[in-house]
Amino acid sequence: MNEKTLQMRLGLGACLMALFLVFVAIPNWVAAPSNVPNIILSPLFWPYTLSAFTGLVGLGLIATSMRLPVTDETLNDPIDDLGPARMRMIGIAVIMLVSMFLFPRLGMVWTCMLAFLATAFLVKTRHPVTAVICAILIPLILYAFFAHVAGVAVPQGNFVRLP
Amino acid sequence: MSFIDSIAAGLTLVGNIESFLALALGVIIGVIGGAIPGMSATMAVALTLPFTFAMQPITGILLLLGVYKGGIFGGSIPAILIKTPGTPASSATILDGFPMAEKGEAGRALGMALWASCTADLISNLSLILFAGWLASFALSFGPPEFFTLILFSLTIIAGVSGDSLLRGALSALLGLLLATIGLDLVYGTNRFTFGDPNMMGGLNFIAVLIGLFAIPEVIAMVWHPTAHLGKTRQLGSSWVSFADYKKSFKSIVRGSFIGVFLGSIPGIGAAPAAFLSYSEARRKSPDKENFGKGEVEGVAASEAGNNGVAGATLIPLLALGVPGDVITAIIIGAFMIHGLQPGPMMFVMNTSIIYGLFIGLIVSSVFLFIFGSLAIRGFKYVADVPKRILVPAVLILCVYGVFAVNNNIFDIGVMFAMGWVGYLMMRCHIPAAPFLIAFILGPLLEDNFRQSMLMSGSDPAVLIRGPITWFFWGATALTVFAIIRAGIRATKGLKSSTHEVDLSSE
Incomplete structure (x- = not known):
């Protein structure tokens, strides 16, 4: 994607977002009392103002994109393994989602150990043994610090509980 | 309280081994964090922040300031x-x-980078001590309209951190302002974008948002392209900086330090422009200007003096007005708030000992920087040897623990992950993240002060121009906006002419 295309897409995205906010999000998800004496004191005033500015910036982005020259220069470095890269992105998203599910059930320490290992192998570490050692030690050290020094109630889960 | 009494109170507060250890540890963490490409001083400060929750306020803040200076x-x-x-x-x-x-x-x-950094750091700290109190006493006469105009002016700092495109910076800032509207309304207590979830009624956690924006995108970027970081580390060589080098560069160091102090005291300008301005001034004034860009030691001295001169000075608006000077001080302001301290003019009245304790700590940090910086230069090879594909998962786990520790709430970890994807998308679309964060911090303050002004004046907008302070900030905002627009027009003209030249040469 070149600069011109990016600027145009961002502009269109900003305009669509402004329209969505004005016509859907704010009317449905912002509550305001009916007896507000002045519009500028209403809880709706600020979100509407910001939405209007977002629309204006979107129009500005579209206008500047039209003035930009068309070039072959891409903004982001190309990647050799596009398919596997996309799979890795899905992988990290799954790690995050599964971690969120496991934190209260398995406990933060064990979940973090699994997340560390999964991430290290996802980024194709060349040091698998070091990764395994770090995956065990780092969450344990952090648990020791946060639970016993900082007094944070780190979730322990339903299975193996740490002292 | 007299000046001597204040110094004594500050000394009582920081004159213990715990404070000095925190400062030393902070400098070490900062130097290491800053020295690891892709980690950055900002991320080092953000990752250290959760560890300060259990500490005494002064110890925690000194730790963060040490990380900042070292970084x-x-x-x-x-x-x-x-x-x-x-x-x-x-x-x-x-x-x-x-x-x-x-x-x-x-x-x-x-070696020259270290000497210039320490000198500039000292000058910057002294400037902070001299000017912050004066600015704070002036700021005591501020009411909601004055604060509204000040924060509006502070939002113009977004131009300084927007990078290539001001419009993208503005878009980023608007997204930050919109995100800051989540939670209960400040005046009427009604819900705004909370979707009935009690976790969202207090707004999104600031620490989760900032760590999500700055640290998680690096993890995702690493997953996208795991080998992008591979490079070579160079040897230190046998030659070392001499006193003659320092003497030769001294004028440039002092000049660069003051450039850094001046630009750092204006919220949002940041260290990078100060470094470039200092460098260009040194080249303009140097008798060896033709050597600049080819390996001139004075060039290194000037740029390092410029960026380190900013470090102490960014704390001037932070302590005196409660306005963050850059992204790192925006994180540090979070540390103040977590410890129940509100930076600003009242802090000079209510927490004098903490202010002077910080001043003393900052002076000592320059000494620590010199000691640990010297060691870091020799030890960097070992730090650089930490495989990045081990470092990145470690950063992810640190972020998880750090964000959870703020409120003991797993929901915040979800916010961090979500913001991480937002930050990564912004990174891919070349939308700067710094305006987002600055606007997210300043947004509620802007709205709160605006609505308070309207309430106290019976919705009369004239209250926003009620006195010389508001006139000054309106004028400063107008001037800055004018300068930004002019710079934008010049940049567009420059781009057009260069494109035209390329077209002609290709024909």
């Missing part, structure tokens, strides 16, 4: 050795530092 210097190490600035502020150091490394003078360049 700014640490960024110069990879800038000189591998042409990769550890922090954006070190970009100017590459210009002469890397050519020196190529000539086998990396040790000399790093």
Whole structure:
């Protein structure tokens, strides 16, 4: 994607977002009392103002994109393994989602150990043994610090509980 | 309380081994964090923040300030050795530092970077001590309209951190302002974008948002392209900086320090412009100007003095007005708030001992920076050897623990992950993240002060121009906006003419 295309897409995205906010999000998800004496004191005033500015910036982005020259220069470095890269992105998203599910059930320490290992192998570490050692030690050290020094109630889960 | 009494109170507060250890540890963490490309001083400060929750306020804040100071210097190490600035502020150091490394003078360049950094740091700290109190006493006469105009002016700092495109910076800031509207309304207590979830009624956690924006995108970027970081580390070489080098560069160091102090005291300008301005001034004034860019030690000194001169000065608006001078001080302001302290003019009245304790700690940090910076230069090779594909999962786990520790709430970890994807998308779309964060912090303050002004005046907008302070900030905002627009027009004209030249040459 070149600069011109990016600027145009961002502009269109900003305009669509402004329209969505004005016509859907704010009317449905912002509550305001009916007896507000002045519009500028209403809880709706600020979100509407910001939405209007977002629309204006979107129009500005579209206008500047039209003035930009068309070039072959891409903004982001190309990647050799596009398919596997996309799979890795899905992988990290799954790690995050599964971690969120496991934190209260398995406990933060064990979940973090699994997340560390999964991430290290996802980024194709060349040091698998070091990764395994770090995956065990780092969450344990952090648990020791946060639970016993900082007094944070780190979730322990339903299975193996740490002292 | 007299000046001597204040100093004594500050000394009582920081004159213990715990404070000095925190400061020393902070400098070490900062130097290492700044020296690891892709980690940056900002991320180092953000990752250290959760560890300060259990500490005494002064100890925690000193730890963060140590990380900040160390991080700014640490960024110069990879800038000189591998042409990769550890922090954006070190970009100017590459210009002469890397050519020196190529000539086998990396040790000399790093030594000069350290000496210039420590000198500038000291000058910057002294400026903070001299000016912050004066500015705070002036700010005591501020009411909601004055604060509204000040924060509006502060939002113009977004121009300084927007990078290539001001419009993208503005879009980022608007997204930050919109995100800040989540939660209960400040005046009527009604829900705004909470979707009935009690976790969202207090708004999104600031720490989760900032760690999500700055640290998680690096993890995702690593997953996208795991081998993008591979590069070479250079040797230090046998030559070392001499006193003659320092003497030769002294004028440039002092000039650069004051440039840094001046630009740092204006919220949002940041260290990178100060470093480049200092560098260009040194080149303009130097008798060896033709050597600049080819490995001139004075060039390294000037750029490092410029970026380190900013470090103390950014704390002037933070302590005196409660306005963050840059992204790192925006994180540090979070530490103040978590410890129940509100930076600003009242802090000089209510928490004098903490203010003077910080001043004393900052002076000591320059000494620690010199000691640990010298060691770091020699030890960097070992730090650089930490495989990035081990470092990145470790950062992810640190972020998880750190964000959870703020409120003991797993929901915050979800916010961090979500913001991480937002930050990554912004990174891919070249939308700067700094305006987002600054707007997210300043947004509620802006709205709150605006509505308070309207309430106290019976919705009369004239209250926003009620006195000289508001006139001053309106004028400053107008001038800054004018300068931004003019710079934008010039940049567009420059782009057009260069495109035209390219077209002609291709024909």
